[in-house]
Amino acid sequence: MATPLKTRIAVPRSRDNSVDGIKYNRSGSKRNNFEMFAWLYMRVSGVLLIVLIFGHLFVNLMMGDGVHAIDFGFVGGKWANPFWQTWDLIMLWLAMIHGTNGVRTVIDDYAEKDRTRFWLKTLLFLASGFILLVGTLVIFTFSPCPTGADPSLVPSFCPAP
Amino acid sequence: MTPGPARSAQWQCIRGPLAGRKTDAAALRLMKQGGYSVPNTSKGTLYRGRQGMWSWVAHRVTGIAIFFFLLVHVLDTALVRVSPEAYNHVIATYKNPIMGLGEAGLVAAIVYHAFNGLRIILIDFWKNGAKNQKAMLWGVLILWVIAVVPFLVRHLAIVFGGH
Ligand code: HEM
Numbered sequence: 571m572a573t574p575l576k577t578r579i580a581v582p583r584s585r586d587n588s589v590d591g592i593k594y595n596r597s598g599s600k601r602n603n604f605e606m607f608a609w610l611y612m613r614v615s616g617v618l619l620i621v622l623i624f625g626h627l628f629v630n631l632m633m634g635d636g637v638h639a640i641d642f643g644f645v646g647g648k649w650a651n652p653f654w655q656t657w658d659l660i661m662l663w664l665a666m667i668h669g670t671n672g673v674r675t676v677i678d679d680y681a682e683k684d685r686t687r688f689w690l691k692t693l694l695f696l697a698s699g700f701i702l703l704v705g706t707l708v709i710f711t712f713s714p715c716p717t718g719a720d721p722s723l724v725p726s727f728c729p730a731p
Numbered sequence: 732m733t734p735g736p737a738r739s740a741q742w743q744c745i746r747g748p749l750a751g752r753k754t755d756a757a758a759l760r761l762m763k764q765g766g767y768s769v770p771n772t773s774k775g776t777l778y779r780g781r782q783g784m785w786s787w788v789a790h791r792v793t794g795i796a797i798f799f800f801l802l803v804h805v806l807d808t809a810l811v812r813v814s815p816e817a818y819n820h821v822i823a824t825y826k827n828p829i830m831g832l833g834e835a836g837l838v839a840a841i842v843y844h845a846f847n848g849l850r851i852i853l854i855d856f857w858k859n860g861a862k863n864q865k866a867m868l869w870g871v872l873i874l875w876v877i878a879v880v881p882f883l884v885r886h887l888a889i890v891f892g893g894h
Contacts, residue, residue, distance in 0.1 A: 616845075631886055708811065
């Protein structure tokens, strides 16, 4: 494929790259590959998220009594197991970064003013960072048998008070 | 990057229905295979008009909806750190029929986004992906029905069956 980066039209640039009299102005070495990795990340995380999210939905909504079974004891029972802790942690990070990057693209598409784009993205990154922090802390610091809790609400494996 | 033939994966559109996508490699492949309709006709191209564009609009809308639900969902789950009572109280709202319908819609959105996401990945990475994008969209819709209908039957039975 002939490279469309070639241009014979001389546009003055602060830093012209030229090879054989042909200028390559759009791919300066200062550019990084961030966008390419973001693009790749959307695809790789997407494939992993299919497994993680479908598994999550199946276990929480389809098995047993479905949504009716979800309460403190149910969550405590799941997170007492490092398998589900790890599952939820990976799902949280993959999905939050995927979603944040997706919304970043949407903001870039529709917010045309530089300042609007800047503030929307600042808000987005702050919100995402906060949610990631809270979610991660909850998974790691959660105790299924909090002291002094009503014994009828905690998982059945908790020692009787 | 040293000057040389462009790696097509690095092309990114910044405006229009193709925005954010780097599928020009796929579009070019399609053009070479002669399966590409000429722009400016009502037939549209891969992402403009018709199925290509509407599947993209739906992908975008579902993606944004899922993202905002996820923000709320992490916060409601965080209530397990407050107290069993606080968590149970808020989760109880997820069990009423109105919310049950909301959950059904959310799952339907996630399943569409997931399967259409696979279609996008195939368009980008599979050499015949662009040529088969329309057929793959039918595949997405068929898989969607196959996954969502049994889900709805079971979930709505749970939600409306009462306990
Ligand atoms: C279930 C598995 C999922 C798959 C296979 C998947 C796949 C994809 C793919 C391939 C893209 C296109 C990226 C691009 O054009 O560069 C995308 C975009 C996006 N995804 Fe996902 N995704 C999944 C889950 C999620 C989740 C859980 C969220 C929300 C937290 C989400 C939010 C988004 C958003 C907001 C976009 C941007 C839409 C746009 O630019 O039009 N996705 N997804």
